[in-house]
Amino acid sequence: MLRPDSFPDHLAERVTDHSATAATTASGQFVIYWMRTAVRAHENPALDVALTAGQRLGLPVFVYHALSEKYPFASDRHHTFILEGARDVEAECAARGIGYAFHLERPGHRGPALRTLAAGAALVVTETLPVAPLDWLTDALAEAVTCPVWSVDTACVVPMPLVGKVYTRAFAFRDATTGIRAARLAAVWTDVATHTPPFVPDALPFEPLRLADADIAALVACCEIDHSVAPVPHTPGGTMAGYARWREFVSTGRLDRYAAKRNDASIDGVSRMSAYFHYGMVSTFRVVRECAARGGDGADKYLDELLVWRELAYAFCYWHDAPDTLGAIPPWARDTLARHESDSRTLHSWETLARSGTGDDLWDATQQSLRVHGELHNNVRMTWGKAIPMWSSNAAAALERLLDLNHRYALDGRDPASFGGLLWCLGQFDRPFTPEVAVFGTVRPRRSDEHRQRMNFSAYRAHVSRSAGLSPRVTVIGAGISGLACARTLHDHGIAVTVLDKSRGVGGRMSTRREGEWQFDHGAPSLRLDDPRQARLAESWRQDAVLHEVNDGEFIGTSGMNALPKHVARDLSVKTSVHVASLARTGSRAGSGWAIVDRDGVEHHADIVLLATPAPQAAVLLSTVEDPLAFAPLLAGVTMLPCWSSMIVFDGPPPTIVSESLIGGALSSDSPLVHRAWRQSARPGRSSDEAWVVHSEGNWSAEHIEKDPAVIAALVSEALRAQLQVAGNIVHTVAHRWRYSRVQAGLDDACLFDETQGIGACGDWGAAGATRRSHQSVERAWLSGIALAGRVLGRVTSRSRPVL
Known part of the structure; x- marks a missing residue:
């Protein structure tokens, strides 16, 4: 019987068993560590749980790491960052003697590989990330396979399962978890040793990708994802890049100044580590130990942000049933937002927001930072988020926009800490504020113009408008x-x-x-x-x-x-x-x-x-x-086929008025001259005259491509009149030759x-x-x-x- 509660305490307290029964007899040929959001091979509780299980079962362990084209907001930005992180993990696993196989979903390399692998596994171990889609993907796997499936908290010093309930205020969470936190704050993490030679199953259901010498840009280009969101040049993915950024933050004294400088978005006063924490490319435990050992106001404040506000959001998402819905905000906030739903507001489209077109210069600059640099300074992120309800039809639409824009562009998007910050914009982790204001009611407002006055906006705009390293x-x-x-x-x-x-x-x-x-x-x-x-x-x-x-x-x-x-x-x-x-x-x-x-x-x-x-x-x-x-x-x-396009106007309609569906749809026929036709006069804002556009069939157009356009127009006009049975006159006709109209091959x-x-x-x-x-x-x-x-x-x- 393999039970997580029989493991060492520092591991057992982090495990959530997704299996049908808490105690399961494990049978199979190996243990799989399904790596997703702890993209590192050191100080990794999920990897250590897998290795410990392998030792107890006498089975080899290997790391299965995959990147799907279908995860929400999949883009070149996220794909590149993850692949760069995977490259470091591959090297780390090789150095530790742990088998590792990476599966990149792309044309010719698609299919349900994990479920196929799990059919031969004794146990699947993965990370706990309590937000969609990873939480329900874990549950779906557990329902589909016969081996046990465990998830492990790899992100928080205070393990999410130990928190016990939802907390909605930071001070309450801080007080309730003080003892648990203190006992783990300075604990040194010892990696579990490997017990077998490096192992990867012989018959993998995919071709593993070797990342050490891979052309990441070319691989990303092959994937069917959103190519309109580019990688961020100054924020490479991976353990080495993450720790290099952390060391630079500490060595330049910015950690020591963090308490005093962290809210000034116009200077480089924050660590910019959130993307590395989100993907688990650096160990939270290591960073916390180093902060605690350094001490001082800056380190203490950094620890408060990391261990209280960040872990409050993680625990909230773990213990709440629907952290990505309006049901996640307090009843008082839902009620006051609903009462002000009819308040006057300016509605901006998603594209206007995404492309910094609102006309609010501070907000547009923050969105430029998000769109180009993949990050938002936390202090301006609050102002950025508070503006979106003012430009959305209701609170539900505002939350949808907040999640979309943040998760699409931010390298730390789709993280529980992101959900916490975005929900805060609608009243979560906060209290009512009076007097009531338009749109927000008693939810705390945060005006862009007021924020602009208390910062060096020119310096901030210059900072976010800087080149991201792109100059051609x-x-x-x-x-x-x-x-x-x-x-x-x-x-x-x-x-x-x-x-x-x-x-x-x-x-x-x-x-x-x-x-x-x-x-x-x-x-x-x-x-x-x-x-x-x-x-x-x-x-x-x-x-x-x-x-x-x-x-x-x-x-x-x-x-x-x-x-x-x-x-x-x-x-x-x-x-x-x-x-x-x-x-x-x-x-x-x-x-x-x-x-x-x-x-x-x-x-x-x-x-x-x-x-x-x-x-x-x-x-x-x-x-x-x-x-x-x-x-x-x-x-x-x-190869491409041409098309003769004829524009024809009659002095009266056909005897039977053509359906309004022809606004977008086509009148089709077997005639090569009148292959398809569209009634232009049925389109919004057009003349009431009976106007038509006719496309002639491609092969016929190719045979007559060098004809005089006037000849083509006359032939097609008469053919259309005969087909529509128009009794009146043709008052205008002209033909245009599209030499390259339709792709043939x-x-x-x-x-x-x-x-x-x-x-x-x-x-x-x-x-x-x-x-x-x-x-x-x-x-x-x-x-x-x-x-x-x-x-x-x-x-x-x-x-x-x-x-x-």
């Missing part, structure tokens, strides 16, 4: 949706980017054309936003009246399909009517820069050039480069990028292989542009490993 000049060729998505993402991370396009405006195939009094969406008739990574933007574009939803998940531009590209292009540097003719390297070495020459002979210079034109046009441009590029043959292999890769040469390409041909054909072309184009931006950001944020 980037030129994007093509102002279609793919190029704009790429440029927008780079711009949001502080990259100097210029967009060049041969047309008079932005949008590419999302253009809207005016013909006198009539308006035609003659390219993409609508767009779908089905990918989960698009959900927040879709909601924002609808709220900001950029898009109008016509069917479930299908949108049109409120003032034409070019409304979206115009919106995305706001505050970007876009130069139109620039027709690029050739590319040339500006130096003899790879990556030395590019000269972009337009048809007027004008040179435009960039360190990195990104092609966001149709693939055949990009291939032609690449052919002008003196030495061939490695990915050029791939791009040349993309695309690539599985989302984009192409040569990091050594500093050149890449994106478009709707990306992720257009058999596995991703469900994406509509506009969405593919957007995701391809984001992916290419991610490749650039991944390269320019790469860093060498810190040295111990």
Whole structure:
């Protein structure tokens, strides 16, 4: 019988048994330590529990470490930080003689590996992190397998299971746990010795990834995650980086000054260790011992923040059933917020908030710190959080926004301490304040303008506006949706980017054309936003009246399909009517820069050039480069079909009024001339005249691609009139030739990028292989542009490993 309560006290007090019965007979061939949030191989209680269990069972132990594409807010930022941490763990485990296998979920490497492994295990040990999704993933595993599953508190000096209940005030938690804390404060942690040679099962259900020499940026680029949130150059992941930051904080005297300087966000007065604590890359126990040994006001205050406020939040999440809901805040706070729900407020969309567009200069600066640098100074985080209820429809919406923005961008997001701080913004761990104020009622307010007056705002803004280590000049060729998505993402991370396009405006195939009094969406008739990574933007574009939803998940531009590209292009540097003719390297070495020459002979210079034109046009441009590029043959292999788009106006409607569903949907037919048609006069804000856009079939368009547009327009107009049975006259008709309209043969890769040469390409041909054909072309184009931006950001944020 294997029981956690039979283990040494310092381990047993940290174990939560998720198995069906507390005492379980363990059978199996090995013990698995499922590593998640204690990404270290020293002073790690979960690893020590696994090793102790292995000794008692006479079985080998190995560490299974995995990174899923599906965890909430999975992005290049979080993935890179975790992989860098895993690289250090791999080395630590090798040094200690512990078997370690890392599974990175990505194309060709997906599947339920853990459950397969657990079928042969005697015990699975993991960490206790009492917030979604890790808590319910632990329970789900315990329900699905026959071996016992234990979680272990690896984060807190006062073990969460010993706290015993929910505490909602810091002073009460501090007083109740004083004795438990004092007994463990200076305890030296002794790692459990290994008892077998390094072990990894022979038949792993995945190909383990060797991280020591892995190209992390390239691996991250392969994953189907959010590539619009870049790694943070100045905060590398891993044990070595974490302890290096801690030693620098102590050695420069900033720990000693912490009590006096910690609230000044304009200076470097805090440790910036929260991301390393969150992922367990450093030992809380070691940091606490060193603080306690140093003593003084600064160390004492640091310990109070670490051991009381942080552990209060951990214990609260452990003992509360739903710490991520409004049910987690006190009844008095819920009641007062509900009573003020009808109070007047300014509603900002998610995109406005995420991109620092509120007009509140302090708040926008804090969000810039979060978006670019992946962190918020704790004192301004409170002001940042208190503003969001003022800009949200109700408390539930405010909490959702708080969790989304913090967890998406902050490297310490999704941590119980984060939940504690965000819930505090809505009254948790606090008391009522009078007099009542708008929106908050008796929940403590925290005004941005008042905070601004008591800080050196100019110094703070300069600090958060500093470069994150990103300096290249980037030129994007093509102002279609793919190029704009790429440029927008780079711009949001502080990259100097210029967009060049041969047309008079932005949008590419999302253009809207005016013909006198009539308006035609003659390219993409609508767009779908089905990918989960698009959900927040879709909601924002609808709220900001950029898009109008016509069917479930299908949108049109409120003032034409070019409304979206115009919106995305706001505050970007876009130069139109620039027709690029050739590319040339500006130096003899790879990556030395590019000269972009337009048809007027004008040179435009960039360190990195990104092609966001149709693939055949990009291939032609690449052919002008003196030495061939490695990915050029791939791009040349993309084939696209053309489309004749005809714009037609009748002087009267068809005999049967066409359904309003044709606002977004299409009238389809077997006729190659009238392959699909959209009734423009049914769209919001259009002329009441009977106006239509017709797309002819691709192969027919290819056969007639060089015909006179007037001839095509006449043929299609008559074909449409016959099909609709319109008795009246055709009063206007014109045809536009989209030479590259629909991808016939695309690539599985989302984009192409040569990091050594500093050149890449994106478009709707990306992720257009058999596995991703469900994406509509506009969405593919957007995701391809984001992916290419991610490749650039991944390269320019790469860093060498810190040295111990």
